[in-house]
Amino acid sequence: MTAPVQTGxxxxxxxxxxxRIHAAFARAAQxxxxxxxxxxxxxxxxxSAFPAVADALLTQADLLEVGIxxxxxxxxxxxxxxxxxxxxxxxxxxxxxxxLVKDLRARHDTPVVIxxxxxxxxxxxxxxxxxxxxxxxVDGLILPDLPPDQDLEIADLAAxxxxxxxxxxxxxxxxxxxxxxxxxxxxxxYAVSVTGVTGTREGAALGxxxxxxxxARQYARVPVAVGFGVKDAETAHQVAQVADGVVVGSAFINxxxxxxxxxxxxxxxxxxxxxx
Amino acid sequence: MPLTLPTYPQPDERGRYGRxxxxxxxxxxxxxxxELEQAYLTAKTDPAYLNELERxxxxxxxxxxxxxxxxxxxxxxxxxxxxxxxxxxxxTGAHKxxxxxxxxxxxxxxxxxxxxxxTGAGQHGVASATAAALLGLDCVxxxxxxxxxxxELNVFRMKLLGAEVRAVTSGTSTLKDATNEAIRxxxxxxxxxxxxxxxxxxxxxxxxxxxxxxxxxxxxxxxxLQALEGTPTPDVIVACVGGxxxxxxxxxxxxxxxxxxxxxxxxxxxAGEGVDTGRHAASVAGGRVGVLHGSMMYLxxxxxxxxxxxxxxxxxxxxxxIGPEHCLYSDTGLAEYVPVTDAQALEGLQLCxxxxxxxxxxxxxxxxxxxxxxxxxxxxxxxxxxxLSGRGDKDVAEVMRLLDLPEGQSSTPSHNxxxxxxxxxxxxxxxxxxxTPSIMAQQEVQA
Numbered sequence: 021m022t023a024p025v026q027t028g029x030x031x032x033x034x035x036x037x038x039x040r041i042h043a044a045f046a047r048a049a050q051x052x053x054x055x056x057x058x059x060x061x062x063x064x065x066x067x068s069a070f071p072a073v074a075d076a077l078l079t080q081a082d083l084l085e086v087g088i089x090x091x092x093x094x095x096x097x098x099x100x101x102x103x104x105x106x107x108x109x110x111x112x113x114x115x116x117x118x119x120l121v122k123d124l125r126a127r128h129d130t131p132v133v134i135x136x137x138x139x140x141x142x143x144x145x146x147x148x149x150x151x152x153x154x155x156x157x158v159d160g161l162i163l164p165d166l167p168p169d170q171d172l173e174i175a176d177l178a179a180x181x182x183x184x185x186x187x188x189x190x191x192x193x194x195x196x197x198x199x200x201x202x203x204x205x206x207x208x209x210y211a212v213s214v215t216g217v218t219g220t221r222e223g224a225a226l227g228x229x230x231x232x233x234x235x236a237r238q239y240a241r242v243p244v245a246v247g248f249g250v251k252d253a254e255t256a257h258q259v260a261q262v263a264d265g266v267v268v269g270s271a272f273i274n275x276x277x278x279x280x281x282x283x284x285x286x287x288x289x290x291x292x293x294x295x296x
Numbered sequence: 297m298p299l300t301l302p303t304y305p306q307p308d309e310r311g312r313y314g315r316x317x318x319x320x321x322x323x324x325x326x327x328x329x330x331e332l333e334q335a336y337l338t339a340k341t342d343p344a345y346l347n348e349l350e351r352x353x354x355x356x357x358x359x360x361x362x363x364x365x366x367x368x369x370x371x372x373x374x375x376x377x378x379x380x381x382x383x384x385x386x387x388t389g390a391h392k393x394x395x396x397x398x399x400x401x402x403x404x405x406x407x408x409x410x411x412x413x414x415t416g417a418g419q420h421g422v423a424s425a426t427a428a429a430l431l432g433l434d435c436v437x438x439x440x441x442x443x444x445x446x447x448e449l450n451v452f453r454m455k456l457l458g459a460e461v462r463a464v465t466s467g468t469s470t471l472k473d474a475t476n477e478a479i480r481x482x483x484x485x486x487x488x489x490x491x492x493x494x495x496x497x498x499x500x501x502x503x504x505x506x507x508x509x510x511x512x513x514x515x516x517x518x519x520x521l522q523a524l525e526g527t528p529t530p531d532v533i534v535a536c537v538g539g540x541x542x543x544x545x546x547x548x549x550x551x552x553x554x555x556x557x558x559x560x561x562x563x564x565x566x567a568g569e570g571v572d573t574g575r576h577a578a579s580v581a582g583g584r585v586g587v588l589h590g591s592m593m594y595l596x597x598x599x600x601x602x603x604x605x606x607x608x609x610x611x612x613x614x615x616x617x618i619g620p621e622h623c624l625y626s627d628t629g630l631a632e633y634v635p636v637t638d639a640q641a642l643e644g645l646q647l648c649x650x651x652x653x654x655x656x657x658x659x660x661x662x663x664x665x666x667x668x669x670x671x672x673x674x675x676x677x678x679x680x681x682x683x684l685s686g687r688g689d690k691d692v693a694e695v696m697r698l699l700d701l702p703e704g705q706s707s708t709p710s711h712n713x714x715x716x717x718x719x720x721x722x723x724x725x726x727x728x729x730x731x732t733p734s735i736m737a738q739q740e741v742q743a
Contacts, residue, residue: 091467091602092588094476095322095483101466113600138320139587143601165320165587169310190324192486197326215324216484 037159038184038242040131041207044082045243045264048293054260055082056290057245059135059269061103062086062120063112065276070112070120073276076283078128080290085162085267086124088117088136095137095164097219099270103277114140114149118156125157133160133186133207138171146174150181160184160207168204175204186210189236191228198232202239208265209236209244219270221249230262253292260293299350301340301508302515305552306621311500314627316620319499321479321590328486333501335406340508345401352397356430359394359512361385363520363681368651369668376531376674378667379524380684381517381546384656390686391510391542392423396492398509400427403490410434410485413492414478416443416471417611417690418450419657420494425459427492435459438477440470443611450690468605471615475589495539496619499590503619510545517546517681525679530559532670535683536662537563537633538577538613540622542685548621551630560632562670563622564662566608567635577606579618580626580633586617593617594626609638609698610658610691636662642698644668645688657686658695 048055058077063070078084089107093100112120114136121132134153141149153161161178168175168187175185184207189198192215202209213229214221229246236244246259247267256266268289275285307313319329339345353359362382370378383391396413403411411433415421421437428435437454441463444451454461467473482491496503496510518528533550535543540563547561568576576582579594586595588603596604596616608614618633625631636644641658644665649655656664660683667682674680688695 092472092476094479094589097480098466105467108602115600137587137601139595139597139603140601142586143584143597143599164322165590167319167321167323167326170318170320188323190322192324192327194327194330197323201323212322212324215486217322217480220484 035179035184035206036182037131038206040159041083041133041184042243044131045208048082049264052295054263054293054295055243055245055265056080056293057083057085057247057265057267058272058286059085059087059267060272061089061100061107062117063089063107063110064103064273065106066110067112067116067120071123073282074124075127077272077286078124078130079283080286081130082265083131083133084124085133085135085269086117086121088114088134088140090137090140093137095217097217097270099219099273103273114144115152118152118158121158122156131159132157133162134158135162135164138163138166138174141174146177150177150183153183154181158183160186162186162210164188168201175206179206188212189232191215191232193232195235198235199239202236205240205242208242209240210267211236211244211246211263213246213248213250213259216248218248221251226258226262229259233262253288256289256292257294260295266293299346299353301346302511302549304507304548306624307500307504311504313503313620313624315585316592316623317500317503318592319590320587320592321499322483324483324486325499328482329499329501331406335402336501336505339402339405345405349398349401353394353512357386357393357397359386360516360520363517363524365524366652369647370671372647372651373668373671375671375676376678376680377676378671379521379530379679379681380652380654381513381681383513383542383683383685384654384660384687388419388423388426389689390419390423390657391513391545392420392494392686393426394512394545395494395506395509395541396420396423396427397430399490399492400424400431400433403433403492404431406490408488408490410436410489411492412436412438412478412481412489414438414471414474414494416440416474416614418443418447418454419612419686419690421459421461422450422453422457424492424494425454425457428459429457436481437461438464438474438481440468440474441465442469443471443474446611446694447690470605471611472588472603479589495541495615496544496621497539497589497591497593497617503591503621506541507544507548507621510541511548513542513545513683514547514549518549521679521681529557530679530681531674532560532562532680533683534562534564534663534667534670534680536613536659536685537565537618537622538615538659539617540619542683544619544621546681546683547625547631551625558630561625561630562666563631563633564636564666565618565633566610566613566641566662567637568607568609570637571635575607576635577608577613577615578635579616580623581635583616588617591617591620593620593623609641609694610662612657612659612686613662634666636665640665642695645695654684655688655692656684657688658691660685661688
């Protein structure tokens with residue numbers, strides 16, 4: 021038995037976070053680019069070093085994705101999981117993450133979206149979490165383990181607090197699921213490029229991505245970004261030809277871990293996001 | 297007897313048990329869960345599937361398992377009759393094989409050639425590897441590096457059966473992390489891989505499906521107790537609860553009976569060193585509602601939602617959550633959940649071993665301890681059924697480490713005072729669980 025299709029909040033142009041996110045995508049498109057969306061785990065490599073890493077990414081980012089470190093991130097691969105463990109070990113909590121974002125938003129105008137598993141939201145309490153996120157200036161939420169029909173309250177509460185929501189589709193999603201997910205997104209739609217977890221895509225072939233995006237665009241009233249396994253300028257460039265946005269995560273964690281110049285890597289990948 | 301799989305009023309059509317359960321998983325898996333649900337619902341009423349499962353139960357597992365009146369345990373407690381449902385008699389030594397065979401058969405029907413599983417103590421891994429070998433499926437078992445170290449023999453068994461055992465070093469290197477890795481593998485290889493989940497946890501339809509497969513335990517008790525005592529329903533059923541599959545297997549066939557006809561259902565949670573010490577695996581007594589492995593349930597997680605590593609003397613109960621149907625039972629009073637400590641479980645193990653000649657798994661020993669204690673407060677014509685979920689072979693090395701038995705003891709057991717003199721082992725007191733300090737100590741006083 022499949023549950024009757026229900027969705028949470030309908031897209032609301034009045035949600036300030038959604039407006040800012042859509043504007044960022046629109047600016048990139050005007051410049052002939054897919055929006056560049058780098059990801060970094062909050063508090064990585066340390067709480068004190070994180071702001072400099074984020075600043076370096078923000079010199080290039082159209083949107084910044086910040087992950088709340090989580091003990092059991094089952095949608096993430098080993099790279100982001102290790103970063104989460106390190107950040108948690110350094111004491112970065114949910115509330116601390118939101119404070120880090122608040123500090124970033126005081127220095128930058130670039131929209132910030134938070135990636136979080138649902139349990140930290142439930143633990144803090146959905147309403148309290150949204151209140152804290154709004155206060156921090158969070159523009160959007162990416163919820164990797166929350167299919168939109170699982171919880172009808174989260175999206176409504178987010179909207180109430182001016183925050184847009186992003187749900188994910190995958191190559192395995194049926195047309196019915198794509199429609200359901202696409203219609204529930206108020207920020208952008210996140211298309212996962214492969215079956216798998218973050219950071220594990222092999223090769224540069226787009227595979228099923230174009231067909232998935234074509235389907236998604238039939239229903240989405242928001243921009244469509246692609247992520248998982250986009251690791252360099254070359255893969256970013258390929259994805260940028262078919263997507264409105266390109267999400268890159270594990271590559272930056274690896275760069276930080278190996279002491280590489282994050283700003284330079286970001287500049288290269290941002291350049292790769294240019295449409296032909 | 298042709299096999300039928302039961303139908304219960306829970307979960308609802310969205311896979312919810314009240315507020316618990318659901319499908320909190322990456323979108324990639326949702327179509328696979330839909331596919332699994334459909335395949336299961338079809339198989340559930342297909343005579344070809346049911347007949348094959350029944351044949352394997354009978355010829356391969358050795359079902360039905362016995363329902364055994366534990367006369368000396370009963371005499372020791374001096375109250376209600378204590379029956380043991382002997383899931384330890386199953387091939388591979390525990391109730392796990394019931395579910396693994398049923399899921400592996402389902403995998404085969406669905407055309408999946410590869411199965412993945414997670415394991416803590418190794419029982420579910422061995423059962424999965426066994427089912428895979430029997431049905432010719434490729435099998436990968438994820439196991440925490442720490443558990444691999446502790447369960448060397450079971451690791452070898454799995455390898456001997458042809459399974460690949462992959463060590464998990466992320467997180468705490470134990471069962472919850474092995475489960476994360478099994479789910480990640482499934483997300484990656486979802487199109488040709490079947491995930492054999494070992495307990496009544498995970499995203500819908502797993503908790504319902506595993507419950508249905510384990511319900512054979514309770515259904516057999518009804519028939520066996522009718523023959524032995526002239527009633528299908530005992531006064532009390534006690535079973536240990538980690539994720540909760542053996543407990544739901546014996547509870548569910550009784551849980552939805554009307555009030556007044558339903559026996560008391562008691563799940564014993566692993567209280568470890570005590571619920572108030574923070575070193576335990578008692579999700580109902582010491583947890584709060586949260587989401588892990590795709591399901592909302594009572595869960596050991598901190599105020600920020602980070603999962604708190606559990607602790608139990610028994611690796612099989614060492615899981616931070618408890619199945620969503622148990623959560624509903626707890627909230628609605630259909631069942632009770634009581635904490636039993638490591639030390640109490642050790643007492644339960646020794647009692648059962650010395651009085652009945654049955655070495656129970658440390659998991660089951662939690663249930664035995666509580667049952668003996670409860671039996672004392674009941675009348676002789678009343679009946680307790682304890683689900684003896686598995687045998688203790690796998691735990692013998694750990695028990696040997698904990699109990700420094702004196703030389704000569706093995707040839708001259710003290711039958712009157714089982715376990716009363718165990719040097720190197722101090723009986724702690726356990727006030728937080730509501731239990732009296734020690735049933736063995738009480739026996740000494742009575743003697």
